[in-house]
Amino acid sequence: MKISYLGPRGTFTKMAVDVLFPGEEAYSYATIPQCMDAVVNGEIDYCVVPVENTIEGTVPITMDYLIHQAKLPIVGEVVIPIRQHLLTKGTVELSDVKDVYSHSHAIAQCHHFLHTELPHAVTHAASSTGTAAKMVAAMEDGFAAAIGNELAAKEFGLTILQKDIHDYANNHTRFFVLSSDAGSNPVKRDAGAKMKTSLYVTLPSDYAGALHQVLAAFAWRKINMSKIESRPMKTGLGNYFFIMDVSCEAEDILFQGVRQELEALGCSLTVLGSYPIHQYEKKAGACS
């Protein structure tokens, strides 16, 4: 089985791959769209992509590229704990750190730390936390730092100057597994694992109560909605569609009823995938 991930080795996405697919062939790509393209082109069987973080919310590039370009079905999900550390080349004082490199989502998870402890440092966005660690390891002076995990520190020979610099202790990231085959089931289903369906709904036009009608179709059938988010349709200001996660399968008779009701209202409903939920809380030690 071939898996693509946002590389290089030492990213959180690589940790998610190791948790879900231990021992499988993992291939590093420079961007999240490239990971998806590799599956679309048939070079790779599955990709693992970050989709949502406790502190910073949705990873927009993942949802936008998935919905507008790649259109790959979601076949699995994993949630892993995220610990952000400040990594340097050798030991320096915090006050000596002049530049901080990381993925924009990782920087955002540490805003308060950067604001209070490193107000003098300039932050720079890198394509991943692993890339940031690799860049810092290759720099001449020791006054640059990367935000990343313990795996990246080991991979690139960096020192952990300060542990756990993320602003809220309960930090997790959710990853999707994508495939070109909606029927594939690469992730072993835990006993009793619950199923979730991700979908998006486009409203026919902007009228009073339109979203309320959509929500009501799920509510009176007692289908629990665990997430709803609006994203721009990219067709004009104020044009949005709604991405939702619900606690049932798309084949469920009640879900079919929602689809029919929404279509009768002139909405369009697109299923992004029905998949089992995996929470790797107990293996937190593996995700530092």
Ligand SMILES: O=C(O)C(=O)C[C@]1(C(=O)O)C=C[C@@H](O)C=C1
């Ligand atoms: O840069 C990485 O290590 C990634 O795997 C990307 C990513 C993200 O895009 O959210 C994944 C998990 C963390 O929340 C921070 C960064």
